[in-house]
Amino acid sequence: MILGYARVSTGGQDLAQQLVALEAAGAGKVYREKASGANADRSQLRRAIGALDPGDVLMVTAIDRLARDTRDLLNILHDVRSAGAGFRSLAEPLVDTTSELADVVIAVLGIAAKWERGRIIERTAAGRAQARAQGVRFGRKPTLTPIQEAEILRRLVDENPRPTQRAIARSYNVSQATISRLIERAKA
Template structure:
């Protein structure tokens, strides 16, 4: 059986064109979703994959309707494969896991996902370096100001307990304990 999956990103968009293409391609049931592909929480996609049995096909009009990036696409293809089904894209005929070249296609997509991951890592690292150069501080903000830290240490030196000092500054005892450990 051929199942279709159609998705638009916003409620203002229309699924009509995708539905017409999927119906013309022979889809028996089409799962429709009006939600961003950036989120992994796509209930209709999960239902479509859950409905797949051995020999079924999940079809989309284009891979960008299914996944935002190669890694996401590979995860979805893996779930489809686990169900014993195949996958086809109408806009990209080479993305067809029902053909004899299925393993080659998945291998190429895997390589693309690996390169994509490396590029993301490189861009993220470069962005961090630029941000540090601009003086951006990373990590959580401290719970106590420098003045509060000094006062807390003074109170501890005067004999107050960590629990009392923590309650005074409305922080956890662990925060005061870390302050003492420095």
């Protein structure tokens, strides 16, 4: 029996193309997962490998759908072989784990997948840097507006008796830690 494994990295991505390709190639059952390939602990991949019987084949559309790291790839293929099954990639038809040459091809493809992962990280970092340069702010939106921050700092200096951080925090419906961080930023 041929078991397929389809994976995308995020919930916003779609498995449809992989599913069509795997089913067209004869996969009787396809395990679907939305998880990063950098994460070695993927529940659906473990289920697919656990379901393999001797003589079965685990099929993916491309090796990078299975693993992004050479060590991870080799560990997964070891588990597949331990089950007495084979492995096949649709995008890399030379990869057939029943031949000795496959070990060399798989190692080279694993290195290529790791290299591509590094390139993706570089492109993502460059995109973030460009967005920052264009004024995009990342992270949570500030709890306090700049006007509220200025008002709080003024109150801490001008009011007599001087209000406590806790009292100010309550009046703005924020934590005392938020007020404390604001004071520290103002001192810097």
